[in-house]
Amino acid sequence: MYLPISLASAAAAAALNVWLSIRIGAVRSAKKISVGDGGDEDLIRRMRAQANFIENAPIVLILIALIEAARPGNLWLAGVAGAFVVARVAHGVGMDGGPLRIGRMIGTMVTMLSLLGLAIWAATIAIDM
Numbered sequence: 296m297y298l299p300i301s302l303a304s305a306a307a308a309a310a311l312n313v314w315l316s317i318r319i320g321a322v323r324s325a326k327k328i329s330v331g332d333g334g335d336e337d338l339i340r341r342m343r344a345q346a347n348f349i350e351n352a353p354i355v356l357i358l359i360a361l362i363e364a365a366r367p368g369n370l371w372l373a374g375v376a377g378a379f380v381v382a383r384v385a386h387g388v389g390m391d392g393g394p395l396r397i398g399r400m401i402g403t404m405v406t407m408l409s410l411l412g413l414a415i416w417a418a419t420i421a422i423d424m
Contacts, residue, residue, distance in 0.1 A: 301360040308352050310382060315345040315387055322378070337391070344390035348383055351406050355379055356416040358413035365420045379409045 323329060323369070332338045341369045375380050386402025388395050 296364060298360055298363045300363050300369075300373045300376055301356070303373075304359050305356055306379070307376075308356060308383075309378045311383055311387075312345070312348060312352070313350055314384075315341070319345060319385070340390045340392065341387075344387045347390075348385065350409065352383070355406075355409060355413065358410075358417050362413065362417055362420065365424075375409055375412060378405055381405050382409070 317343045320337065322335070322341055325337055326333065326338065328335060328338055331397040332342060359372060362372055366372070382405030384402075385398035386406065387398075389398025389400065389402055
């Protein structure tokens with residue numbers, strides 16, 4: 296079974312996780328904090344951005360894969376997957392604060408709507424079967 300939307304989503308999520316890790320490493324290096332967060336707010340924010348991604352991405356990816364397996368070739372599913380990835384980038388940048396902090400709120404809202412929409416979609420597929 297070939298699941299191109301799921302594969303692309305998982306690849307994007309992996310790349311996004313690497314990007315979030317690199318951002319943490321940049322702060323660690325600049326502030327010479329090798330273990331923990333050192334009480335540094337910039338590092339805490341970046342660590343939380345990655346942790347929040349890790350908390351949400353697995354269930355989204357599982358739902359995308361299961362929905363695609365049940366309903367292959369759906370452009371709406373590709374749109375939701377793309378919106379989720381863009382939202383997580385916005386959230387990561389927004390967690391830094393400053394003028395782009397609106398990205399945190401937008402990223403959170405799109406993530407929650409994606410989760411809820413995918414959950415409802417998966418439930419309706421299960422009911423129909």
